[in-house]
Structures are given as C-alpha cells and as structure tokens.
Amino acid sequence: MKFGKMLRDALRSLFRKPVTVEYLTKPGRMVPVSERFRGRLTYDRDACIGCLLCVRVCPSGVIASTEDMKVAFNISRCILCGQCAEICPKEAIKLSTQFEIITGNKNGLILK
Amino acid sequence: MTAERDVEREVEVEYTRLRIPFGPIHPALKEPVLLRVSVRGEEVVDVDMALGHVHRGIELLAEGRNLIQTLYLIERICGICSHSHTTCFIQALEEIGGITPSKRALYLRTLIFEMERIHSHLLLLGVIAYEIGFDTLFMFTWHVREKILDLFEKITGNRIHHAMNTIGGVRWDLTPRMVEEIDAYMREVEKSVKYIHNVFMDGTVEKRVCGLGVLSYDDAVKLCVVGPTARGSGVDIDVRRDHPYAAYDELKRDFSVVVERGCDVYARTEVRILEIFESINIIRAILDRLPDGPIRPKENVFRLMRGIPEGEAISLVEAPRGELLYFVKTDGSGGLKRLKVRTPTFSNLIGLKPMLIGCEIADVPVIVASIDPCLSCTNRLIVIDQERGESNVIDVDSLRHRVRRRWMRQ
Numbered sequence: 001m002k003f004g005k006m007l008r009d010a011l012r013s014l015f016r017k018p019v020t021v022e023y024l025t026k027p028g029r030m031v032p033v034s035e036r037f038r039g040r041l042t043y044d045r046d047a048c049i050g051c052l053l054c055v056r057v058c059p060s061g062v063i064a065s066t067e068d069m070k071v072a073f074n075i076s077r078c079i080l081c082g083q084c085a086e087i088c089p090k091e092a093i094k095l096s097t098q099f100e101i102i103t104g105n106k107n108g109l110i111l112k
Numbered sequence: 113m114t115a116e117r118d119v120e121r122e123v124e125v126e127y128t129r130l131r132i133p134f135g136p137i138h139p140a141l142k143e144p145v146l147l148r149v150s151v152r153g154e155e156v157v158d159v160d161m162a163l164g165h166v167h168r169g170i171e172l173l174a175e176g177r178n179l180i181q182t183l184y185l186i187e188r189i190c191g192i193c194s195h196s197h198t199t200c201f202i203q204a205l206e207e208i209g210g211i212t213p214s215k216r217a218l219y220l221r222t223l224i225f226e227m228e229r230i231h232s233h234l235l236l237l238g239v240i241a242y243e244i245g246f247d248t249l250f251m252f253t254w255h256v257r258e259k260i261l262d263l264f265e266k267i268t269g270n271r272i273h274h275a276m277n278t279i280g281g282v283r284w285d286l287t288p289r290m291v292e293e294i295d296a297y298m299r300e301v302e303k304s305v306k307y308i309h310n311v312f313m314d315g316t317v318e319k320r321v322c323g324l325g326v327l328s329y330d331d332a333v334k335l336c337v338v339g340p341t342a343r344g345s346g347v348d349i350d351v352r353r354d355h356p357y358a359a360y361d362e363l364k365r366d367f368s369v370v371v372e373r374g375c376d377v378y379a380r381t382e383v384r385i386l387e388i389f390e391s392i393n394i395i396r397a398i399l400d401r402l403p404d405g406p407i408r409p410k411e412n413v414f415r416l417m418r419g420i421p422e423g424e425a426i427s428l429v430e431a432p433r434g435e436l437l438y439f440v441k442t443d444g445s446g447g448l449k450r451l452k453v454r455t456p457t458f459s460n461l462i463g464l465k466p467m468l469i470g471c472e473i474a475d476v477p478v479i480v481a482s483i484d485p486c487l488s489c490t491n492r493l494i495v496i497d498q499e500r501g502e503s504n505v506i507d508v509d510s511l512r513h514r515v516r517r518r519w520m521r522q
Contacts, residue, residue: 036284
C-alpha cells in the first residue's frame, strides 16, 4: 500500500509544473509582488518641506540633509523598513515595488 | 615482525581518544558554532563548545541610537524570529511609557507571532530532514514554508523583516480579503503539515532519530532548558500560558501546550510538528474574533518616543525557540541606557552536552539541529582585557570558572 502511494506521488510530481520560476526572464513571468511590498525609495523633492523628521528616525543613516533644507538618500544603505515614508507629513517619500536596486554605477544609488 | 606490531600498537594508542573540531564552518551545521568533540572510536566522550563567530555588538549599537532606530536594529538580531524580538522590546517600552495598545493591535501582533512560529518550525523540520539525509522531505517542507512567507509579504510588505510593530500598536492592518486568504492558506498548510507528520512517523525516520540525543527530564530542569527543547523532555513550560502577553490571555482556551516525554530528537521534532497545528488553531481563533478599532495611536511615533520617561523594564515572550527575555533601560530623552537580550538558544546550548555524550559522531549534526540553534542571536557576551588589549567572547562555563578562581584567590 505504501509503495502504491509513493508511486502515485512520484508520477504526479513528474507531470506537475515546477514550483520554481525562472528569474526575470520575461517581465510577464516575473513573480508578482504584493501591493504593500517595500522596494526602492522614491522622493518628491517639491513636496518636501524640510522638517528632517526622516533623518532622525532612519535606522541606517541613509538620509542626509542638504544645504537647501531638503534631503538626499544613499539607497545602498537602505534596509527598506519604511519608517521614513511613514513619518513624512507630506508623503514626499514613498516606497515603490521595484525590488531590483543593484546597479553598476554607484552614483545611481544616490537619490536627490 | 616486531616493528609491524609496534606500528599497530602506536595506531591503537593514537586512536583511543581523538579531539575533532566540529565547525565553525561545517557542511552539516547551518550556523557557526565550534564544537570540540572528543571521540573514542565512533563514540563521543566529551564536548567543548566555543561561541563568538557571529558576534555583532548589537547591544552597544543600540545604546547610541534612539528608540525608533533601535526597533529596526533589534529586528535584525535574528532573521527567523524577528517579530518576537521587536514584540519583546516594544512590550518593555510600552510598560515604561504607560502606553496601552488597542485590542486589535494586540490580536494582529499575536497573528504575526503565530505565523512566525509556523514558519520557524517548518524551517527546522526541513533542516532535521536534511541532516538525516532525507532531502525530498527537506524540499517539501521548505516549499510549504514558502507559502507562509508569501502571506507575510502580502500582510506586512516583507518576507522576513516584517517591521510590524511600532510604539503603541502595529503598522499594517488586515483587509477583509486578507482574512479570507489567510484562512485558505491555513487550510493548505494544515493539509501539508499532516502529510509531513505522516512522513516523519515513517519507520525509516523513526529508526534514524529515536533514542538519539537524550536529554532527561532532570537534566532539562537542572540546565534551565527552554522552549520546545524543554517540552520534548517533559518539562511543561510555555510563556504564552504561564505569563500571558499580547492577546494570549484571551486565547488561552484555543491552544494547549504540547509536551512529549520521549526526551530524544524524535520527541523534539514531534513537539514542533504538533505546535504547528496549535498555531493554526490560534490563528483561526484570532480571525474569528478579531476586534474592531484603531491599530495604532493617532500621535506621531516620534512624539510617542519622546514621551517615554526614564525607567527600566523586563519583558518576556515565547519565541519559536523558547523563552526570550529583554531588559530595557531608557534614558528619558528617546534613547537607551542599556539593552540586554537573553535568547532561547543561549539557554539551550548548555543542554547540548548531555545530549551529545555517548552518541556517535555521525549523529552530532542532527542532535545539534534538534535544539534549533540560532547563534546569531546568542553571541553577545564579550570581555575586553584593557591591559593586554585582548578581546574574547566567553561562555557561561568559563565565566563561572573565572568567578570561582577569583573567589578562591580571595
């Protein structure tokens, strides 16, 4: 009886679609991310009022204030906790659903 | 002829007792711990442990940050029980600040807590299957775990570091659609875990792990072992029932504490499988009785942090691996004076010695895996000798030894 069950499981998994998916082969076949997914930061410079609350709550020192009372982000240090987006009174900082943050150019990771 | 016999004797003498370093980097160990195992033939006669390979100095880092920053820092103490760590820390802060979270927030905290327990236990079941050479079961178990992680991503936005807790509540609410999804997922998980349970009850697995790594009831009590490791040795302890926190006080009737008296690896595995079913029961009860209301105070989290006065508190939770303890001392201006974390693995590692002595060398990996060690959590005590400029991480035994030596000198 046990052998029969094993055979059934083995045959079934032979014809089943694989659980794993290829990584980023085609945009349509990518694993969809959820709505609340926390990805790369986006920053609306015009909406920013320069309260600098985000600088004070950021746990990993991503955010620095600039001379004109706005902020700049070093995304390579970001741990995607979303606290800055949560505390921003004007919703100038948002987290997109883009999860591929890596680039070949390090300056591309500085967001102003 | 005599020369040959001499060689034989020499070999015999050499092999009466061998000391084998096992780890810190070893194909069978998932986390770095150095076990110096003395063997006679195949039998383990003595074990010595050395920790400190993943010491990161998180307690000191926490002292230089404000409370919100610390919240995300301590989430990174452990990748598996990240929610347990933040819950424990937040509970201490709320006690100092006199903040009472709403009922709904407490229920949501408990929900994530139990989902985390399921995914942690499934991870360990996979590791045990892998250590006994049952790779198919390992893949299957982790496939089930993947469903829970997807659910985490839907609810909180991240698979591992959920960042669910905030001062006075939680950050994300459940939508009615999510409630349905969780319910459907739980049915799937229950079905799969029943299947996994059947496979673990199979004769081959049972023969491999039964009677292995025995930690008797007396030893478990004497060494203060916690969590599923203690419950596998017949010690009936569980923080969720003994000192209820979050919403466990109201969910007391919806779960029972699983206790097995086998004292071996099999019993510890069994405890974890049955605890998954208990967790599913708790999650269903939470979804049934989820109260309405706000999930967090209307005040800005920065203002809440400023409102926390100087004080100290101790907080306890039942993490997937056992009792987790936090000591928090705030300085009154949004920072920390002292943070002390005692993780379950720290208590459980001491229990490894009686388990390992007398077993065979090939059984060491599965026995070490059976206490579910999480060493990134554990490595924390560091001693710096200022005169010589040396620094080394010491464990409980050597600390006790040092104290005794100093006492003798006086």
